[in-house]
Amino acid sequence: MQALDKILYKIKENNKVLLIFDYDGTLVPIVEKPELARLDSETRQVLEELSNCNLVKIALISGRDIKTLQELSGIVNKNILIYGIHGGEILKNGKIHINVSDCYKKIIENLKNSISDLNELDGIYIEDKQYSISVHYRLANEQNTQIAINRFKEAIKSQEIKLESEQKINIKSQNQCYFRFQEGKKVLELLPNSFNKGSAVESLISDYPDYFPTYFGDDKTDVYAFEKVKSYNGLAFFIGNELVQPADQAISIIEIRDFLKKAKNLQSINH
Helix, strand or coil: CCHHHHHHHHHHCCCCEEEEECCECCCECCCCCHHHCCCCHHHHHHHHHHHCCCCEEEEEECCCCHHHHHHHHCCCCCCCEEEEHHHCEEEECCEEEECCCCHHHHHHHHHHHHHHHHHHCCCCEEEECCCCEEEECCCCCHHHHHHHHHHHHHHHHHCCCCEHHHHCCCCCCCCCCCEEEEEECCEEEEEECCCCHHHHHHHHHHHCCCCEEEEEECCHHHHHHHHHHHHCCCEEEEECCCCCCCCCEEECHHHHHHHHHHHHHHHHHHC
8 A cells, every 4th residue: 555545544534634745846846936836726725625624634834934835825724734934933823923033033134135146146036034045046057056055155154154063062052043054956045953844843743643644745854854754653755756765655746636635535525
């Protein structure tokens, strides 16, 4: 039995299931311009209908900020839990909560100002998420890509921004703002080191201990979530052609959409 079929079987047998999804590259295809990654109406409707069922809890965890994610997805159903900036933002009862010091916001603002001219390079797009910042280079040629990457790294170094690797050797780090530098698909990002999809997944599992946990993602940043779900004996799915450990199965976006439709139909039959 394939891993996806195991989830459907659990739903069929009236077991509670927690479905956690990344957004870009998982629910929607990767697009050249990040601002065009909109969720199709059919998938949105299926997600919202499923979220109204007692046996299924749905959550989104994205690198995007919540406001942008809501605009792109069109999701307004309060039953769907939304985590932004890799879990750093949480939408609860219609309000966005961020459990991190304002010092991160000030540092990101200064960093953004120091590299703002990179937006003038063809194919380079800087995404400011207040508490984190991303440099996208999917549309850039090789020369502009290297310029942007080098400038971003140099700016981080010149502003003496502290990274998590330094925190591990600094016993007086409790009151300082430490960041994590990470690479995704044609994007570099600097974010608070506590913003981690794995931590967000653990929070969800803690809030819904009776639900069987699953996670769907397509990027290096999703590995944290894969590992956390697996540590709770759940199932992890990598969206792509080749399996990435420790995921259980490699699937496509089309297969996710088919799975959601089947899950919705099972819920309709059961209720």
